[in-house]
Amino acid sequence: MKNRFLDALLNSIYGFLPWRLLSSPVMFVTEIAFIISVFAAIFPAQFGIPYTPVYLDFYVSVALMLFLTILFSNLSSSLSEGKSKAITESLKSLRKEVTGKQVTDNGIQEVSYSNLKKGDILRIEKGDTIPIDGEIIEGTGFVNESSITGESRPSRKILGDSVTGGTILVTDSLLVKVTSNPGETFLDRMINIVESSKRMKTPNEIALTVFLSGVTLVFLVVVSAVFAESGFLSVTPNLVIFIVLLIALIPTTIGGLLPAIGIASINKIAQYNIIAKSGKSVENAGDIDTIILDKTGTVTMGDRRAVKFYPKKGVEYIDFVRACALASLKDQTAEGMSIVKLAASEGVTSEMKDLEGYDFIPFSAETKYSGIKSTGEEIVKGALKSIKAKYKISDVYLEGLCNGISARGGTALAVARNGEFLGVIELNDMLKPGIRQRLELLKKMNIKTIMCTGDDDITAAYIAKESGIDEYVANSTPMDKYNVVLREKDRQRMVAMVGDGTNDAPALAQADVGMAMNSGTQAAKEAANMVDLDSDPTKLMDVIFLGKQILITRGSLTAFSVANDFSKYFVIVPAIFSVFPQLGFLNILGLTDPLVAITSALIFNTLILLMLVPLALRGVRYKPTSINDLLKRNITIYGLGGVIFPFIVIKVIYLILVAGGVHW
């Protein structure tokens, strides 16, 4: 920590080189003013300004304050640069150059990292570090991705999934097709993005820089005009005082902090374990109108669990529960296990030995049921439709039950024994904890949510209602997702979406903010403009918050900085023209010593920059409320506060200086 701070300090001194300041006109002007003030302090006679000891003290303190202003500004950006450097360092350490086992016609050969190329087939054995990004073409296995995600639990990778270079295979073995050349891998690109983020300005930043440059130019002309004006009135103008006026007026606060805010945003998103491909996409995220969410995994937990048994009339409850438990005992899916668990809680425990003599009927996509079978008994469970089709039976009561369950957002599993219905199990997909509150926040921010799900209409409607989703697309295919994105774009709305599959790629590419899951395919990651390393789709909402926060920080600090000028006018202008006692009515703070008053204003100008550095790095507090409330709050704090606050602080600084015996 201490070292990083020292580094940043060194860096900010290096930042005094004028060409490093060219990208920030405000600081460039400050630097020139600093150089002039240094010369003025050393050779006052050459500048035709008074050089009594009192004045010399004043010149030196002006030069010192200007030095500190530039230093603080540099410090803020090198502090956040230091942070992003730390991030890239840790990413680079992952990029170990390991050899890969290439599968060739002549068998397996060891090939060094740099000799690998796109399209090569690699064999990865248990315990191997995967040398480079690729796609699994054979095998299944668990991969430890903790080096990238920080998540220590290995994740399961199956055929078609992508694997990232630097991660470790912990089980089985895989055949992987290399999808990128050395130097172009995901890690390489992430490092590049973080490194270049400080150079790329977002459109908003550019617009703001133009404004700040324009204002700086105007103030330069204003101060020169006043300089000429006082000459016209035969008042000898003191160059250093006019330099102070200039520096006090140009928006040094926001001008000094603007680069830091930009870098801090990329750093912060990296702390969320998300890699944004550009700062622009983060800002866009702040302005999202529509979010397209997947139901499974985003709105709901994703695994359906049994919640209730409904036996048919005339079937014993316990008998029905036992039948359900038996039918599910060998079913290793989450659903099956949850049925057994629920049965146990109803007092029906079943063990594997109960199943002796039974064969397992596995679930298949064609039959859509599973169950057990012995010579005299066959118990199956599955969708009502498929069981009706299997046995050509029907039951009005059960149909009603199933519809009722669907309407509640659940899934109904019909259970039949020997071709006769026994009853229905209600499965429910749980809403993710906290999702409702999050969606409520989105609603407060006036963001429209659209849920895409492969479920039927009734279930989708229920989940949408329960969680507070505005619109849903039931029975949806990846193509539908793409169409929804296009439709919303056509209405000029900003669309955000999360995707992981290859067939999500077109929609991800079309969306203004497309976030791919790291667990997803390479194609999805390529198409998206950010990648979530933890593969948590709800984090899209964090990104939205962050995007807003960046914009608010910029806007509020600009408003604050410009509003500050108001008070500086009332301090410096009467002080400069103290030769005209008639202008005393402008001196509303009653600062009697003009030089001390000017110094106080300059000290305020320098201190406020330092005080706001943490705010710029951390961001302004953002609580999702209506736009009007937010505007009211920020206008009051940064607008009105920006006018009043400096009046108080300058007066206090003045009183302290006077009390400290400074009399110029």
Added chain:
Amino acid sequence: MSYVSTDSTGGTNFWVSFFESQRLVSGTIIILIYILLLSIFAYLISGYIAKLYRGEKTWLDPISGRLVNFFINIFGEDAKKDTKMREYFITLLIFNAAAGIFAFIFFYFQTYFPFAGVTHNYSFSLSFNTVTSFLTNTNLQHYSDPLHLSYLSKTFVLTGLMFLAAATGFAVSMAFIRGILNENGRIGNFYRDFLVSVFYLILPLTILVTIIFILSGVPQDLSQYVNVNPILSGGIQRLPLGPVATWEAIKNIGTNGGGFYGSNAAMPLENPNWFTNLVEFLSFTVIPLGSILSLGKVFNNRGFARTLYIVLISIFFFTTFMTFFAEYSGIPSITSLGTLFTGNMMGKETAIGISQSSIFSSGAVFTSTGAADSVLLAFTPAGLLGLMGNLILNDPLGGVGTGVLNIFMYVIFAIFITSLMVGKLPELMSIKISSKEIKYSTLSLVTHPLLVLIPFGITMLLPALVIGDPNPRPDVISSVLYEFLSAASNNGSEVGGFATNTAFFNIADGILMLMGRFILMGLQLAIAQSFATKSPKVETGRTIETGSPLFALMLFVTIIMLGVLSFFPVLALGPFLSWAKDFNLFIGGLL
């Protein structure tokens, strides 16, 4: 402060004596009536202007429509196609430049043309200044003697330029609004917009106002100069008559402001009584305010128009009453001598009085008219500061058409800052504002202070340029600053007090006027072009509500802050100081 009523009937009507004795109350009421009437007339015309902006049918189609089509056929194919910004702007520049060169030749060689009636030509710099001044809707009157302009120059050339300048301004505003409404990347055709502006808006109103003026006693003829022999001054004076009523009508309707006579509307032949004063005021404010109000109908967003109205009228209230109260209070050191109280009547027409002079002058700088019915040089420093406030804000209500353009620059910028403060990307009328538009609007906002302060600073460094009164006094600073403010904001009102018809001021002002008008128009058209390719967002309501009081406040603060920040220290040594020193600008010269 009492004033005894000498009602000829001898009766003591309570209200008559009340209003005669309580000048502050009656003056305030007069100003409120002016603003009320303005609002009513502007509202009445706003529906019609909205139709022009949207290109809908109007009841003038049978006449004006034919005239427009007739001229379009003369211009040929060029006038029929929809163009992009570049072509639109180039056409505009060529058209204006051609008219300018033509007018320049007329002035420079005016004695060689028929109906001269004058004996000498304009100097090069004065010709340049006068041409740019009328071409840019500024109408600075560096030509002060009416005898130096021939009837031909006046009626044909200058009146023509006044139509041209006003119609150009309105055409650009039509293109700008089309840019926001369109999605096809085209902003219209300059020739067509120009002709529509002339035949649908400016000409009909000018004819109407001319008739009102003629009926109120403003001269309208082509007779020879009249020789009069006033008792007081002794000696014969030559008094030009001429088509004064027409001139007055287009001068005000077109927010031009250059007077037929050197002393502008302070000359009784231009502005004989209180009624013509009111008509003049209404005619130079009605189109600018009507255009602003029409935006509610154009964009189907009444809240937006209401916001603009409230913000603009608040500024107007503030500056007008500042001027009025200052003029009403007069000069403390003189008032304290204890004689009959009159307020500062110096330089004001007795038939018109303080309140009507204040609102007229304030309205003339609030719009880009710049007409004057009193001598600004004799205004108190605070009164002048009220007027200058408007010029600092680049004529908030603007001229014909340009008012809409200027306010949009402020609106775009205010939306940008406000949106950032709530974490939104900016949107105008549901259209995304990209960094390009923000850049252009910012540039157009900083252009004004730069244009004013650079020549102002140079003049301050070289006091010898201020011929006639190069004395180091704050009121001279005010005059010089006012001169450049007026030129850069294309206003045209003048304080004077020093010789303005010098090569330096003629050329400097001329360049300022050209830059102040055409740089801004170029930037504004570029914004329009950029908007023209974008389509609006469907179903909004989650962005900055431009109709909300909070946005009105932000817009107001933005306008004031940008103005105050750029000019406060400069004003400190000018009007502030002379105000503090209790200097009347004119008396300051004597003391």
